[in-house]
Amino acid sequence: MKTIEEIKAAIEAAIPGAGVEIVPNPSPSGQHSLRLAPDHAVEVAKFLRDDAELALDFLSNVTGVDWPDCLEAVYHLYSVALKHGPLVIRMRTVNRTDQVELPSLTPVWRSAEFQEREIFDLFGIVFAGHPDLRRILMWDDFKDHPMRRDYVEPDDFEYEPTAHDEVLKRAQEHRNRE
Amino acid sequence: MAVADNKTEKPDGWNRPPVMEPEGEGELLEVAMGPHHPSTHGVFRMDVALDGERVIRLKPVFGYLHRNHEKLAEGMSYLGSMPFTDRLDYICSLTNNWAYALAVEKLTGQEVPERAEYLRVILGELTRFQNHASSIGFLIQEMGASGTPLMYAFREREKILDLFEALTGARMMVNYMRFGGCRVDASAAWLDAARKVVAGLPGFADEMDRLLSGNEILMARTQGVGILRPELAVNAGVTGPMLRASGVNYDIRKVDGYGIYNRFNFRVPLGDHWDVYDRYMIRLLEMRESIKILEQALKDIPAGPVMDPKAKLRGFRPKPGEAYGRIEAPKGELGFYLISDGGPNPYRYRVRPPSLINLTVLEDMALGENVADVVLIFGSVDIVLGEVDR
Amino acid sequence: MAVEAGLKIELGKQGVFVTTLEELYNWGRRNSIWPMQFGLACCAIEMIATTMARYDLARFGAEVFRPSPRQADLMIVSGTVTKKMAPQVVRLYNQMAEPKYVIAMGACAISGGPFKQGYNVLKGIDRYIPVDVHIPGCPPRPEALIQAFMTLQKKIDGQHLTGEGRPRHLDAQAQGEFPVPVPGEHDLEPASNPGVWPVPLVIQGSGIRDQGSGNSKS
Numbered sequence: 001m002k003t004i005e006e007i008k009a010a011i012e013a014a015i016p017g018a019g020v021e022i023v024p025n026p027s028p029s030g031q032h033s034l035r036l037a038p039d040h041a042v043e044v045a046k047f048l049r050d051d052a053e054l055a056l057d058f059l060s061n062v063t064g065v066d067w068p069d070c071l072e073a074v075y076h077l078y079s080v081a082l083k084h085g086p087l088v089i090r091m092r093t094v095n096r097t098d099q100v101e102l103p104s105l106t107p108v109w110r111s112a113e114f115q116e117r118e119i120f121d122l123f124g125i126v127f128a129g130h131p132d133l134r135r136i137l138m139w140d141d142f143k144d145h146p147m148r149r150d151y152v153e154p155d156d157f158e159y160e161p162t163a164h165d166e167v168l169k170r171a172q173e174h175r176n177r178e
Numbered sequence: 179m180a181v182a183d184n185k186t187e188k189p190d191g192w193n194r195p196p197v198m199e200p201e202g203e204g205e206l207l208e209v210a211m212g213p214h215h216p217s218t219h220g221v222f223r224m225d226v227a228l229d230g231e232r233v234i235r236l237k238p239v240f241g242y243l244h245r246n247h248e249k250l251a252e253g254m255s256y257l258g259s260m261p262f263t264d265r266l267d268y269i270c271s272l273t274n275n276w277a278y279a280l281a282v283e284k285l286t287g288q289e290v291p292e293r294a295e296y297l298r299v300i301l302g303e304l305t306r307f308q309n310h311a312s313s314i315g316f317l318i319q320e321m322g323a324s325g326t327p328l329m330y331a332f333r334e335r336e337k338i339l340d341l342f343e344a345l346t347g348a349r350m351m352v353n354y355m356r357f358g359g360c361r362v363d364a365s366a367a368w369l370d371a372a373r374k375v376v377a378g379l380p381g382f383a384d385e386m387d388r389l390l391s392g393n394e395i396l397m398a399r400t401q402g403v404g405i406l407r408p409e410l411a412v413n414a415g416v417t418g419p420m421l422r423a424s425g426v427n428y429d430i431r432k433v434d435g436y437g438i439y440n441r442f443n444f445r446v447p448l449g450d451h452w453d454v455y456d457r458y459m460i461r462l463l464e465m466r467e468s469i470k471i472l473e474q475a476l477k478d479i480p481a482g483p484v485m486d487p488k489a490k491l492r493g494f495r496p497k498p499g500e501a502y503g504r505i506e507a508p509k510g511e512l513g514f515y516l517i518s519d520g521g522p523n524p525y526r527y528r529v530r531p532p533s534l535i536n537l538t539v540l541e542d543m544a545l546g547e548n549v550a551d552v553v554l555i556f557g558s559v560d561i562v563l564g565e566v567d568r
Numbered sequence: 569m570a571v572e573a574g575l576k577i578e579l580g581k582q583g584v585f586v587t588t589l590e591e592l593y594n595w596g597r598r599n600s601i602w603p604m605q606f607g608l609a610c611c612a613i614e615m616i617a618t619t620m621a622r623y624d625l626a627r628f629g630a631e632v633f634r635p636s637p638r639q640a641d642l643m644i645v646s647g648t649v650t651k652k653m654a655p656q657v658v659r660l661y662n663q664m665a666e667p668k669y670v671i672a673m674g675a676c677a678i679s680g681g682p683f684k685q686g687y688n689v690l691k692g693i694d695r696y697i698p699v700d701v702h703i704p705g706c707p708p709r710p711e712a713l714i715q716a717f718m719t720l721q722k723k724i725d726g727q728h729l730t731g732e733g734r735p736r737h738l739d740a741q742a743q744g745e746f747p748v749p750v751p752g753e754h755d756l757e758p759a760s761n762p763g764v765w766p767v768p769l770v771i772q773g774s775g776i777r778d779q780g781s782g783n784s785k786s
Contacts, residue, residue: 027499028287111415
């Protein structure tokens, strides 16, 4: 497979103004990623899938990440036809509160369907263009996005025989409440 | 906008399931199959809309076993998540451990000694064998065979679980692989016991083949049912025996060559007709290939340490970065994506679940089939809910 | 009131069999407990292994696993009960016909197990339904499940048919159905059933001790 710089050059040659930047990966795995701007992402995705030299026709994994200032979706692409990979592409939302839309890559790779629903359920990124965006793991009336770092768990009293510290405090509060 | 041309132009929406029109009059019958159902392999629900016996619409519903494994891992050290990976695909806990260890080794650049690699291969292929045997057993049970093939499969499984227990201490939740090798070395007596068990496995595979493959009922019910086209399979991220039964030659053991798999001589069986019978046959043939690998590995295993001497066991803090490591688990491609921020806990820990992604195409395979065949198609996908919901 | 054991054996040698109605009734019930096919997670695989050829559970009377709750006597809750699944579990328990028993198999069914810190994990099925036997383990070995089965059989043997401690199905006033929790916006509502799960509050080191059933609203 081409190096990450060559892929970036190929994308920018095919789709001018695509807004692609390289995100280096300091670990020994050497899996560097490309950050895409959301507005041209679907075209870039189609190019990556249909290009004869890259032929990245297999989307392996879609991950949601919760950074302190925004949310991110990471896609791992492989090629079944040419047996190479992975290429990692990422997209960031603007912030974590109200501007959380990203374009959905489900029309390009069907395997994103359930995984993007899961990211919507657990992180709260809204994927525009997804055919069926609803919660997948939690029940439909659930209101929070549990995988976010600022999620507060419900106060489920846990009985422990030798309670101390946090659990002791909560147990005492429950006792007083009753 | 110059986008590179592909020879086969795909129209928009080609990878969506077709919209079926009911043939009869009146309303559709909506049936919720599950979450408590004898054939749903666990707590899984399918909302099926039927026109008579034909399936018009099928929506899977999961989450009944969502145990927030990924969030737990963010609060635990890297090694602390290893027992939890056992409980992902709970029938094959060793391959789950291996995938996680591989991902962390990619993140840190650790090396694994040779004996540990051989042990990993031996245990991984034993796991694959008993998983495929159980999967065939469950599939035939749903066809109405009332548990007899499952009894045979579990008889072999118990022998393999005895080996696991002798080596790792537990039958199912083994917690055996470590970052940089394995936890405990295998004694010569264990290797002899393993060779004895492996010597009995070809006879079992032959027995299953003789009893099941030519069976009229099996052939009539599974041939031509639940067809999955290869281009849809690749686009939908399907992996494992399901992908190979659709004729796509993609086995991560051959493609990535992780561990020492490129030393072993084994073939990758592929399917021609892309139906449920092919998936059953692929699993049976992969059982035979596993036996081949096991015989070679048990012959060639060298002496040596099973843990990288330079591996840091306490205070394990990988440098910041990320890594995605994947293996060919018995159900498909099991991958772990880890983002490290330099601390003792992972910043983001993600499991790529093969069972969940293989279910993407359940609707496509089941549309237009009879509701009784939906159970078979679902059984041929071979899922485990611990992995789907994590 | 029973005949003394030595006399029983003597009479038995003569071909006369003496027993009480209670013993006979309980003997019939304990030797034909039919479990419901209800596996949730990993413990379900050990439950299936218990019914397979090596650790055959059918020897003990669990001849068939009935898929329908109406035809089952025993619900072996094997695996983690999540909050999404908990209403279904309680509903299934309500649909079982009396006499019915529950075995909580594995650490997850007893108290949430290794997944205790979970937003979707119910910390023990005994928050909503009464449990008769708890088996610790993750997963418990098939022998442990057989031991639990035998414990349940001993419990049934010890049930008296009249008087205060009689089982639920012989007591017209007893409550056999329990309210089904509803999934709310953040958690299940109610979070537990106080009639079934009295919160025991023996908090060490704080001087707080609460004897008896814990839901004391004074």
